[in-house]
Amino acid sequence: MPLRASPQAEASYRGGVSEALDAPALPAPVPRRILVVDDDPTVAEVVSGYLQRAGYAVDRAGDGRAALEQAAARRPDLVVLDLMLPEIDGLEVCRRLRAEPLSHAVPIVMLTAKGDEHDRILGLELGADDYVTKPFSPRELVLRIQSVLRRSGGPALPPEEAAPVAAGDLRVDPAARRAWRGARELTLTLREFDLLAFLLAHPGTAFGRDELMRRVWGWDFGDLSTVTVHVRRLREKVEDDPAAPRLITTVWGVGYRFDPSDAPGRALETAVPDA
Secondary structure (H helix, E strand, O other): OOOOOOHHHHHHHHHHHHHHHHOOOOOOOOOOEEEEEOOOHHHHHHHHHHHHHOOOEEEEEOOHHHHHHHHHHHOOOEEEEEOOOOOOOHHHHHHHHHHOOOOOOOOEEEEEEOOOHHHHHHHHHOOOOEEEEEOOOHHHHHHHHHHHHHHHHOOOOOHHHHOOEEEOOEEEEOOOOEEEEOOEEOOOOHHHHHHHHHHHHOOOOEEEHHHHHHHHHOOOOOOOHHHHHHHHHHHHHHOOOOOOOOOEEEEOOOEEEEOHHHOOOOOEEEOOOOO
């Protein structure tokens, strides 16, 4: 004889199904928005297609002027920026994005020609966070973008990495991704912040450029001048005299070290910023 549920159980089941059907659907997660800037329509189309298949919303611009207009109107989470652009070149676009309060912290990944080391370094000096050299694999570009976006707005950090740290008048809050020198909040790019937070978390320890690239950028290999440029930019923002740095010092033959003994106040501590 087949088993049957009791009338009460059947009623309860039907009521549960009805409630589930009537319940409002959870909103779909909003995809991260990426602005692809390239005057080559084939490159722009291929890159956009790969990014869309990876789940991103994509806007496109074919010249520098359109790129600035799109960035202001669409507020992208990341910009893929070719340096060779008509109207306004990519370096100037990068400079203007970094000068605008609403876009100064938006990650920028440059697309550079293989032999354009000067332009690549200048782009990093102007505030680009990463670069990919042409010709490139679209999959490599997507992986680089995913890596950058994880740093800029990924899941919550574990407690040991999220605790605010202070050295003298320098303070960093990794969870909020904010940093201060005294009462002044620092305007840092994605990689500048990551580099400062890493160095403050390891006071007195010297790191080679290759190790910084691996632990801050997440790359096992790459152009080490990327690290050099970011250290120089960071010194300009945290040192009293960037030409004679006392906080982020060069250890000849090794790399760089954060020296808490030279920080005003001469104390390294875990601290919650006042702001």
